[in-house]
Amino acid sequence: MPPPLDVPTPTVVIDAAVLERNIASMAQSARVRGLQLRPHAKTHKIPEIARLQLEAGAAGLTVATIGEAEVFADAGIGDVFIAYPLWVDGPAALRLLALAQRLRLAVGVDSVEGVRQLSRSLGSGAGRVAVRVEVDSGHHRSGVLPHQAVTVALAARSAGLRVTGLFTFPGHSYGPDLAAQAAVDEQEALAEAAADLRDAGFSSLEISGGSTPSARLGPAGVLTELRPGVYVFGDAQQRELGHCGPEDIALSVESTVVSRRTGTDGAPDRFVVDAGSKVLGSDRAAWATGHGRLLENPDARIVALSEHHATVELPAGQPLPALGSRLRVVPNHVCLTINLVDSVYVVRNGVVEGLWSVAARGRNS
Amino acid sequence: MPPPLDVPTPTVVIDAAVLERNIASMAQSARVRGLQLRPHAKTHKIPEIARLQLEAGAAGLTVATIGEAEVFADAGIGDVFIAYPLWVDGPAALRLLALAQRLRLAVGVDSVEGVRQLSRSLGSGAGRVAVRVEVDSGHHRSGVLPHQAVTVALAARSAGLRVTGLFTFPGHSYGPDLAAQAAVDEQEALAEAAADLRDAGFSSLEISGGSTPSARLGPAGVLTELRPGVYVFGDAQQRELGHCGPEDIALSVESTVVSRRTGTDGAPDRFVVDAGSKVLGSDRAAWATGHGRLLENPDARIVALSEHHATVELPAGQPLPALGSRLRVVPNHVCLTINLVDSVYVVRNGVVEGLWSVAARGRNS
Structure with missing residues (x-):
């Protein structure tokens, strides 16, 4: 294990070597199958990673x-695709038209x-923004049923919009043994x-x-x-679903052990680290084994999460870490973690080599 | 219902009149019982509200x-109390000493x-920072058991620290019918x-x-x-626990209906608004009826939440709102919502009267 980083805690840390390996691996996987890759940048919100x-x-974002x-x-x-069924009013239309002057936009x-x-909102600029019709393939969120897509496409063509594609998000792939059927x-x-x-x-x-x-x-x-x-990052969800291993986790939250409890209330021994829901996010699927994982200890479980506390249990017999110890927490859903911090440390071989701004943090509209 | 606000969505909106009423009501409740009020500012992170x-x-924050x-x-x-068992290294000690020159600090x-x-970290400045010993009253997070508090206090006195109090967070009050026993x-x-x-x-x-x-x-x-x-704000959790009514909710997320589904897959009719977990947060207690509430429709339920989508079901027979409609979403846990946005709109009688910066957003360390 590398020495503790000289950063305040809790702090989001990205391992550059793992990140680069994840990016190369997915790029190669798409290439050999003849597929264009357009990664979803909501996960990282960081221009350096997009580049x-x-x-x-990648063909675009x-x-x-x-x-x-x-x-x-x-x-x-x-080249950017906004994969969302926007409801575009006047102010939003002006922003889309300004974007369309700077990049290829759908x-x-x-x-x-x-x-x-x-x-109506784009007016005479309607032809400058391409549209793709969203299809519901089983996630049952947004999107039309497959047989309804042509109706939306014909309406778009009649309204002067350019229809350039179809898209779906098979979000029902997020569960044990569900990915193959979702595909x-x-x-x-x-x-x-x-x-x-x-x-x-x-x-x-x-x-x-x-997905x-x-x-x-x-x-x-x-x-x-x-x-x-x-x-790009992996997270505890992907790890528990078997889509990445511990060696593929590029993002973790450096944290400090701030409190310990031993044999005080009949419950198992536990300790608390200073990474809570305000840095990890609090997504927890029904099938998840906890509120996140510890990178170095696959047997540990985060059994409770508050805003600034993660309560961790170890298997019986494992000694609790000392107060002041540094541990790396892997969040359940990394897209939420990134959206909580304004910058991330970048490390390589355990040494800090940069600080990246999460430039699109909080850009919800 | 007031007319839709002329703001982009999703956007956090605070009703100034409700906020002021909540602040006055809790202040009065504390005053008549002879208690000092020191509100927890992690909920709002906004200097205007602290004032x-x-x-x-209030005696301090x-x-x-x-x-x-x-x-x-x-x-x-x-006057500020950091109600957390900090593990204070050298850099943190310098920050505490700088704070202690500017305010009364515990x-x-x-x-x-x-x-x-x-x-050790404060060195010769140890006497300038007061300490309060945290006691576990049943939440089983941080804090020592009651009989252990004196040991910590004596160690603090021996180490040259000023012990000025005890504190506990009865977090086990967060559940149906649990508050009275927690008190x-x-x-x-x-x-x-x-x-x-x-x-x-x-x-x-x-x-x-x-709490x-x-x-x-x-x-x-x-x-x-x-x-x-x-x-100060109320939220869906407090409402479902009976600690506030709909008229006490001061914070909501103005959102837009972006997608609708009717009779397409055997499921109830549903619609999607553009407020997801990246603006609401995703805390959901086991006893919660959904991922948040709609301010104007107590019968609606948010049955699914993704980063930019909240999927809403209405009782059978209620018509779905039109695409493009504006709705106000009440988050389950408002402390997480505030930590996701850099600013909030302030309205009074449905008219925007200001924009407040969430100055302490993301200050996790």
């Missing part, structure tokens, strides 16, 4: 909000009303919608899918593009 | 981190080792520890307790001080 992804061959797109435009990124749509609103569902849903669109005269469509759990599964099939996000 | 609390009679204390010192607050301790580390536990734990300290010659002790659920319960008893936080 590494593009240098490794995916983002969730107009504000994220603006940050990456400022960083010189030239946005998501999932309703005839949303398409008409977008066209099949994704193929089927997109294939049905794509066939309808081609019958209606749409061509050169980008067919985009791929981190499903991104490496199966042949390209109908897909032309993947949009995984979490793969 | 309102002090103007209403509680914070969770040195960084929060620094922000409120910059804002001119003169910090939490819960171990002999922590006390010795604090004294009793708090009294008993603090009374036992206080008696031991007085027997050992400690005097003029501040005896501090009080928002328990803060209004019972007589002052052994307490001299309360530290509730959430009461």
Whole structure:
């Protein structure tokens, strides 16, 4: 284990070597299958990481909000897809048009009303923003059912918008043994919608899918593009689902043991570190074994989480760490962790080599 | 219902009139029981709100981190208690000593080792930082058992630190029908520890307790001080626990309906608003009925939450809102929401009257 970093705690730390390996591995996986990679930048919100992804061959970025797109435009990124069914009012339309002057821009749509609103708000600029129709492949969040996609696409064409593709988020891949079926569902849903669109005269469509759990599964099939996000860092969820190993975890929260309890109330011995939900985030899926993991101790479990405390239990017989010890906590869902901090330390071989700004932190709109 | 605010969504909005009423009500509740009020500022992180609390009679603030204390010192607050068992290394000691020159400062301790580390790091300045010993009254997080408090206090005195009080956080008050018992536990734990300290010659002790659920319960008893936080805003948790009504909710997230699903997959009709976990936070207690509430519709439930989507179900027969509609979402745990945004809109009678900076956002260390 490297020596403790000389940083205050709790602090988000990124291991540059692991990050680079994760980026190269996913790029290679997409390349050999003939798929375009458009990583979801909501996971990292960091221009330096976006540039590494593009240098490794990514075609562009995916983002969730107009504000994220603006940050990456400022960083010189030239191709961005806002994978979200935006409801675009006048102020949002002005921002989209300003973006379209700086980069190649596409946005998501999932309703005839949303398409008409977008066209109305963009006015004479409607042709400058491409749209992709969102399809629900089983996650049941946003998106239309496959057979409804052509209706939205035709409405977009009638409203003067350019339809350049279809997309889905197979979010139902996030669970034990669910990823393979989600990848099949994704193929089927997109294939049905794509066939309808081609019958209606749409061509050169980008067919985009791929969560981190499903991104490496199966042949390209109908897909032309993947949009995984979490793969750059990994997290406790991906580890517990078997989509990454401990050696693939690039982000952790350096923390300090601040309190210990031994044999005081009939409960197992426990200790508290200073990384709570205000730095880890508090996502916890029903199947998760705890509120996060310790990087160096696979048997430890975070049994309770408050804003500034993570309470950790070790298996019976393992000694508690000393007060003041440094430990690295792996959050359950890394996308939330990044959105809680303004900067991250970058280390290589245990030595700090930089500080990156989380430039798109908090850009929710 | 007031007209939609002319702000982008999702955006955190504070109703000034409700906020002022909540501040006055808790101040009055403490005053009539002869208790000092030291509100926990981690809930709001906003200097303007801290000033309102002090103007209403608060004795000072509680914070969770040195960084929060620094922000409120910059804002001119003169009395701060860091209610956390800090592990103080050299850099942290310098920050504490700088703070102690600007305001009246106390910090939490819960171990002999922590006390010795604090004294060693503060060096000749040890007497300038007061300490309060944390007692576990049943939440089983940090804090020592009541009978152990005197040992920590004696170690602090031996190490040259000034012991000025005891504190506990009765966090086990956060559950249905648990608050009354937690208030009793708090009294008993603090009374036992206080008696031991007085027997050992400690005097003029501040005896501090009080979560928002328990803060209004019972007589002052052994307490001299309360530290509730959430009461300024209220949230869905407090509402579901019965500690505030819908009219007491001062903070909500203005959001837009971006997607609708009707009769498409056998599930109930649902819609999606653009407030997800990256603005609401994702705390969800086991007893919560959903991932948050809609301010104007007590029957709606947020049945799923992703980073930028909240999926809402209405009771059978209620019509879905139109795409583009504005709705106000009440987060489950408001302390996490505030920590996700850099500024909040302040409204009065539905009209925007200001924008406050969340000056201590992200100050985790």
